[in-house]
Amino acid sequence: MTKGKKKNTTIRDVAKKAGVSVASVSRYINQNAPLSTSISIKIQAAMTELNFVPHIMARRLATNKTNTIGLLVADLYGDFFPPMFHGIESVTGEAGFDLLISSSARTGPRTEFPSSLGPHNTDGMLVFWDSLSEAGLHQAYERDFPIVLIHQSPPDKMSIPCVTVENKAASRRIVEHLMEAHGRRRIVFLRGPDHNEDSYWRETGYRQALEMRGIPFDAELVAPGEFDRAVAEQSIRNLLSRGIVFDAVFACDDESAAGVYSALYAAGRTIPNDVAVVGFDDQRFSAYINPPLTTVRAHTEDVGRIAARQLLQIIHDGTADSLTLVPTEIVFRQSCGCNP
Amino acid sequence: MTKGKKKNTTIRDVAKKAGVSVASVSRYINQNAPLSTSISIKIQAAMTELNFVPHIMARRLATNKTNTIGLLVADLYGDFFPPMFHGIESVTGEAGFDLLISSSARTGPRTEFPSSLGPHNTDGMLVFWDSLSEAGLHQAYERDFPIVLIHQSPPDKMSIPCVTVENKAASRRIVEHLMEAHGRRRIVFLRGPDHNEDSYWRETGYRQALEMRGIPFDAELVAPGEFDRAVAEQSIRNLLSRGIVFDAVFACDDESAAGVYSALYAAGRTIPNDVAVVGFDDQRFSAYINPPLTTVRAHTEDVGRIAARQLLQIIHDGTADSLTLVPTEIVFRQSCGCNP
């Protein structure tokens, strides 16, 4: 429209128009070397006149920095992602970094280090649970590409910083609450996916609570939840039909707690009178369901914020904390028997 | 560790080692020109031996293509984003494009065309409602940078493709349902934010339904919902305390429907017997609340998919549909009085 010519205006055009050298223009743009005011003015004038926009890729090629960080996620199920993203974005944005997202939903956990997120394209990468295989991680680790793991601790031998939430203590406390405040004794635990660490620690907390109360662990009371509503519902149905007695359920996450509700409701059991139910995560719907779910709140936004900060720090000076546990807190609603 | 030398291995190193020209190596990598097998083999050998990884930024500088598309969102409230993202990612990923995300949550709607998402850094951009000011849009439009709008139609004078959901017909039908199937007459409408288009069309559908039934529009029955639980709750409280009579509520979105539930519950009114309630969006919690909410399902994932496809098409050949309306469907649950 305007000029007719396809050519981009470059730093050299600006230099010519301002009657100075390209180096000066570059220095003016980056403000990284002293420059006389008279020259600065001329450059500024030329730049605005030519409507000059520096070519980011050229800069990146020359400096070998991308000012971009990569985000590798498995899938965006649940209410998990938005707050996490919000946390991450708030710190990366502040620091002037772009965010490149890649989901492995289509492909399953990447077995290869994803080239689109690797060096040359990002300065570092945030890796969520289940998004990158151990082999893929290893590739990144070897070239010591900056990485921080989220909700996943590093495999043996690799020391990669990790940030996740405090699972065990909160789980222990919520189960203790069921026992102490509401006198429950036969508490079902609904597991998460097999190698999920959150699930592992939540189960550990559950077992510790039993142990402290001298209640023997009963394998019959543990069933799959898979972080999935339908699976959890089926598990509870099974327990019920097999005549197994229980007076409470600790669901590994709120999603499966919702499944518990359905199964219990269908069987005519009331919550919390017949069976108390508690979950983990404090998803958005948890406050709305009936009765409102007692659960553990994970400050997911903080997790994102902290992870991003760690990554920036690695990129900047190579240091980071090897493990950060973000505190969790129990939110007492009605499904456990409180606030009747 | 390995070599001790900092230098990256480049295409020239590969060429030298394979005893061929850089052009051949480039052609081998891109498979864009015939190459004798003998040469191909030598190059492949050299590449694996040197562990060569092409430098993406160099390629981008040379080709002036980024293979990246930008995603500009306001904030990631609600259940809105994950499915949308999923849809987008599925098509961009398939096409080999990266996704650069920028949220304007920290800053409010961008008034400037965000340089990090602009030309040089992305090949095109998906813009959500409320994320970019009209001025910002205009800048992009002038340089005819590929854009498609999501849930927002272009301001006057600019013809930018847009994809959103069908709001009006579904709204009309759900209100008609309230009238015909359940005999409701005094139906409250809870508005969304002021200049939100979804809200506008939903209200239009509401009015049409009234009109077709010969029921006069009553301004007293329209109150703010703002897509916000608390605001909606307060609005219903007000109506109630002012003694305004109504037998149904059409909430502009499910979030505000949840607020309606609270207000009604607090006032001792039952749903759907005293007041029928319907919403819009079919958020995740809507099936879980009590009673399950009758609402309109928007196929958000499709919106994302279609928008992404449109954008790729613009990038590819410059063409696109100026408006795509993704169909919606009513899901009948219990809050309207169905399935008792």
Next chain:
DNA sequence: CTTTAATATGTAACCGGTTACAGAAACCGG
């Protein structure tokens, strides 16, 4: 008023790919 040190600019060589163009090799019909 030189001599020397400090500072501001400019020149040109990078960064690591792509690709227009030209030259070489292989193929083909007559």
Next chain:
DNA sequence: CCGGTTTCTGTAACCGGTTACATATTAAAG
């Protein structure tokens, strides 16, 4: 066996910034 294609391969000039180093300018010192 020769000119005319057709198909491969190589050279070198880009893409648009940054920056080490050299040079011009100016200030400080002697």
